[in-house]
Amino acid sequence: MVDYLKVVEAAIGVETAWGIRATGLERRGDGPTLHLATTAGEVQTRNIVCATGAAARPRLPEWATALSVPGVAIHSSSYHYPRQIPTQDVLIIGGGNSGLQIARELAAFHTVTLAVRTRRGHRPLASYASSAGQRRPLFGGDRRPEPVFGDNYERLQHAGVHITPAVTHARGGEVTFEDATTASPGSVIFATGYLPGDDWVPDEARTPGPRRATTPIPGLFVAGFPQYSRRGVDTISGVSADATAIARHIIDRP
Numbered sequence: 001m002v003d004y005l006k007v008v009e010a011a012i013g014v015e016t017a018w019g020i021r022a023t024g025l026e027r028r029g030d031g032p033t034l035h036l037a038t039t040a041g042e043v044q045t046r047n048i049v050c051a052t053g054a055a056a057r058p059r060l061p062e063w064a065t066a067l068s069v070p071g072v073a074i075h076s077s078s079y080h081y082p083r084q085i086p087t088q089d090v091l092i093i094g095g096g097n098s099g100l101q102i103a104r105e106l107a108a109f110h111t112v113t114l115a116v117r118t119r120r121g122h123r124p125l126a127s128y129a130s131s132a133g134q135r136r137p138l139f140g141g142d143r144r145p146e147p148v149f150g151d152n153y154e155r156l157q158h159a160g161v162h163i164t165p166a167v168t169h170a171r172g173g174e175v176t177f178e179d180a181t182t183a184s185p186g187s188v189i190f191a192t193g194y195l196p197g198d199d200w201v202p203d204e205a206r207t208p209g210p211r212r213a214t215t216p217i218p219g220l221f222v223a224g225f226p227q228y229s230r231r232g233v234d235t236i237s238g239v240s241a242d243a244t245a246i247a248r249h250i251i252d253r254p
């Protein structure tokens, strides 16, 4: 990956400043200059592209901190392979794509329970590129969940995965499901999704409705977030549409 990035840097003539985080952005007065706050100090510039990822930070339920299990309790972003899960029985919270894929892998080695709040529509894996990201904009509310691709709930049940309603709360080693039943899992994996990486962008940039990667702040553009653009841009193939649109906007700016 490092070699690849070096080749890209050389090809397009940019120099990357690694290990620096954007922490805030300000437009003082009506001038064209944007002030970007970073962990290495302030940068003043006319154009800023927020490309910090629509799924950048693990999202955990509020009750996660009240849970204490004998094995491990980890977010799906920290799951790499079955031997990470030291206990025989594991509860996976979340019936989206990550939850299903991890359940499928662990079913061969563990006793797996999958807690599902909303059963999602199913699509063949081959349709991922065309079907992914079909969510309504976050700012407009009414968020439609992503379908699950490849595997589905019925196939997992045939593979021995026990499917339950969502978990509503936890205390100590015990979790309570929506139907008021309880369980004391050996380990827990939170496949509960991600938060967007736009926490450093000012609220005035977040207006309802698709804006094709632009924001109300002149010179601030956002790449790869459906809520600033359109469905599907939070996929590897989809983000290029935002990138191209932003490059044109910047070239055309007075």
Ligand SMILES: Cc1cc2nc3c(=O)[nH]c(=O)nc-3n(C[C@H](O)[C@H](O)[C@H](O)COP(=O)(O)OP(=O)(O)OC[C@H]3O[C@@H](n4cnc5c(N)ncnc54)[C@H](O)[C@@H]3O)c2cc1C
Binding pocket: 020, 021, 022, 023, 051, 052, 053, 054, 055, 056, 098, 194, 197, 200, 223, 224, 233, 234, 235, 236, 237, 239
């Ligand atoms: C579990 C999962 C599975 C996925 N599977 C697929 C798939 O099969 N196919 C597909 O097309 N897409 C998939 N995606 C989506 C795909 O990962 C994204 O579309 C793609 O990574 C978006 O690229 P990006 O450059 O916009 O953001 P990212 O790849 O998220 O990069 C954002 C970068 O910004 C950095 N950053 C974050 N905050 C700051 C800050 N404040 N300051 C400075 N830097 C910051 C991060 O460290 C990161 O390097 C998946 C996503 C997830 C979470």
